[in-house]
Amino acid sequence: GENVEQHPSTLSVQEGDSAVIKCTYSDSASNYFPWYKQELGKRPQLIIDIRSNVGEKKDQRIAVTLNKTAKHFSLHITETQPEDSAVYFCAAKRVNTGNQFYFGTGTSLTVIP
Amino acid sequence: DSGVTQTPKHLITATGQRVTLRCSPRSGDLSVYWYQQSLDQGLQFLIQYYNGEERAKGNILERFSAQQFPDLHSELNLSSLELGDSALYFCASSVEAGGPDTQYFGPGTRLTVL
Numbered sequence: 001g002e003n004v005e006q007h008p009s010t011l012s013v014q015e016g017d018s019a020v021i022k023c024t025y026s027d028s029a030s031n032y033f034p035w036y037k038q039e040l041g042k043r044p045q046l047i048i049d050i051r052s053n054v055g056e057k058k059d060q061r062i063a064v065t066l067n068k069t070a071k072h073f074s075l076h077i078t079e080t081q082p083e084d085s086a087v088y089f090c091a092a093k094r095v096n097t098g099n100q101f102y103f104g105t106g107t108s109l110t111v112i113p
Numbered sequence: 114d115s116g117v118t119q120t121p122k123h124l125i126t127a128t129g130q131r132v133t134l135r136c137s138p139r140s141g142d143l144s145v146y147w148y149q150q151s152l153d154q155g156l157q158f159l160i161q162y163y164n165g166e167e168r169a170k171g172n173i174l175e176r177f178s179a180q181q182f183p184d185l186h187s188e189l190n191l192s193s194l195e196l197g198d199s200a201l202y203f204c205a206s207s208v209e210a211g212g213p214d215t216q217y218f219g220p221g222t223r224l225t226v227l
Contacts, residue, residue, distance in 0.1 A: 032214050034215070034216065041201075042220075043115065043220050046216070049215065089155070089156060091216075093214060099169065100168070100169040101146065101158075103158065105155045
């Protein structure tokens with residue numbers, strides 16, 4: 001099965017700086033890569049996703065990049081704000097196969113005002 | 114609001130008891146997933162159902178079982194509860210079958226075993 005590794009497990013940045021979280025996956029057939037943000041005690045919420053036919057996707061201060069050859073994808077948050085503090089999870093899946101999502105272990109991001 | 118509903122929101126029970134958690138997926142979603150999240154832990158995948166059939170099993174204990182009904186709602190049954198079963202239990206759903214595969218999470222059920 002798929003194995004998703006996520007680094008770092010904790011990340012502290014100063015407000016206004018950028019944050020980068022990296023994930024690697026093992027199954028070359030995985031072709032859908034979502035990122036979730038989870039605030040304490042709340043549900044994980046999808047913040048951005050990318051499919052394997054795209055190398056990069058941006059949504060305001062958030063971007064995701066995908067390197068299919070190296071089998072890794074990254075979340076980039078620019079101009080970080082205190083409200084970006086949360087746990088971020090990456091995941092990988094084969095689209096439209098009815099298969100499960102494979103999640104990384106999470107990154108706890110703290111933005112220091 | 115993701116459109117995925119879970120009941121109850123909170124559940125407090127004693128060791129050795131049995132509980133049932135309920136999930137209603139978003140309208141049109143065929144896949145339902147159950148996850149367990151203990152304090153300060155990641156999302157542990159338990160089990161997935163797709164259109165009424167079990168599709169994948171993760172780290173689900175034998176004391177736990179689940180099913181998906183014809184109307185696509187799902188129930189997770191936890192029996193012989195232990196203190197270590199205290200956790201947030203999330204249900205999520207996705208459409209599959211040619212859809213965008215986006216997975217949406219419900220608000221979770223917080224289970225406390227005393």
